[in-house]
Amino acid sequence: MMKKFFSFTLTLFFVQSALAIPEEQPAPFAKPNVIVIMADDLGFGDLSCYGADSFETPEIDKLAAGGIRFTNGYCSASTCTPTRYSLLTGTYAFRTPGTGIAPPNSPAVIDPDLFTLPDVMKKAGYATAVVGKWHLGLGSDAGPDWNGELKPGPLELGFDSCFLLPTTNDRVPQVYVQNHRVLNLDPKDPLWVGKMKPSEDHPTGITHRSTLKMDWSHGHNSTIHNGISRIGFYTGGHAARFRDEDLADK
Template sequence: MNCFALTALAASALFSAQAAQPNIIIIFNDDQGYQDLGCYGSPDIRTPRVDELASEGMRFTDFYVGSPVCSASRAALLTGCYPYRVGVSGVFWPNRDHGLPPEETTLAEMLKKAGYATAAVGKWHLGDELRFLPTRQGFDTYFGIPYSNDMYPAEHMRYAPDCLWREGQNFQTLETAFAHKKRGQPRTLKNKVPLMRNEECIEFPCDQTTITRRYADESLRFISESVESGKPFFLYLANSMPHIPLFASPDFKGKSAGGLYGDVIEEIDFNTGRILDRLKMLGIEDDTIVIFSSDNGPWLTVGDAGGHADPLFEGKFTSFEGGQRVPFIIRWPGTVPAGTTCSGMAATIDLFPTLAALTGAELPEKKLDGVDLSSLWKNPHAISPRSTFFYEHNAVRSGNWKYHRKEIFKVKKTKRANTGPTLYNLKDDVGEAQNVIADHPEVAERLSKMLDAHIQYAPRPRK
């Protein structure tokens, strides 16, 4: 046995003896469709390691994100609140001086206060100004792309002295690009994004063909260092893909029956497996909560590059099920029963209070919109503490009933004559195909009033 392994085993033994708090890993993919995992029915994308994770834990069928777009969805996950209630209602762009308000308490800040080492790896997308960066929002370290991988660097981006310049880029080319920008966007820099470490760019443009592997490499380093330190850890791994543009390394490109999109998912699956293997090698898999999910539904309008939400209707940008119902898997050996499926309603806003309850962390004074799901994690047949969910200001689900005030479509061929109000019974009609509002007007009226009350409680922030 080599020295590293001996050190890791000794550190693991010390950690297990001292820590009563579980480690936490949240893997949050970008624009991955509900169907695009083997354990969720994908016919052509192979995901053996994530399927293994599901077989060792619990797979949710009715799990929701706080928004059908990137920034708002991430704000909901990290604050336990509907995103518009914390000032985030859409997508953040570079050079706009906006982000998740620093006065909001993030999941990382709560866990750090409870003694956790914290790291953000991957896509951030909650503001690129200094005061909005992960290192100012509770994370000890950050390594990743600060926004979507189809964007461009901000003019105020700080570059490390030893920044790796690629593709002929340098300070002069950036200056020229910004001098000729239109509507704030330097067209020649589209899809050229910075790779940051903490608060500086260390590579521009980022080599996205290797980024999925490098995110995993960074995660493995953080896990091992945390174990050696004897501290519980929180890793937020937000993969930049399968958001377009899609990139895969040579080891995975052209290998999936699901095309380039499938290549990307299968590479994410492989690197998820590397993380799971490291937990096992360090002897901490029983002490670690692993969560695997997506920030919103698939970007269907980009065709084969956008994934699949079947059997759900529509996708990203909409309040249909395909826009906000996502895959969600959790493994915690000895606490979460293995090989189980849960059909109880749950959401990313629930992770904040649930993890607080399981770690003993102190909740912020601000009222949260999430509920403690720990009873559901321990028993998939328990009644979910969540009975209602609001799809931004457009729709509401109560029990099996879902009411749309107005239906918004993004894929033209799916548009229907009746755009709302509409009512669906999701138990019998998960594809939202049969509008039954004429048969149940009293249900529609009740849900409409619930939506009115929610809009008053959580109005959209002013632009």
């Protein structure tokens, strides 16, 4: 299930830390490991356990059958960044400026001084990790340093480790971030991300439409990567770029 939804999910792992216990002492109550999977733009009618008949979701159905299936629930927002903000902070995103849909070069949206969900779990003795779509910005107010340390980020918000799509798979850059660095980035080929075309001849979905695997749509008409035009512009970092077809293997 994680492989199927990897490019669209934020997955949080909270694993009980192992402690050395003298043999003469009884083992403490074992806390359960906790995994939170947040799917992007998933409606209740998309799952067969909620009556969908266009396709089947057998693995999710097993979770529903063996756990709790909610029949009445509300989401703090209906889109990317603000929903993730609320999940991690426990507050409504609309009460904090700058929590709309984060652009590719967005600095960290969540203040590191806030007490977050991973902070709560660490205080309870858990090791914490986040994998998948982040889309909560990285770096200081000046924006992310794609060729240096991407701080503040998840590690400053209570996570022990992270492996991320920094924005979304339809929004530049198409790279992985592991902890504070872009994975496999060659310093001789620096990564540049921006709002405007880096040069007049920079290929986009509009100017090079015939090269696309799928036609561009509104907003998705900028830098072309892997035959798909994305939101935003970027150049360089070729060794670090992922192929969409390989996302499930990571």
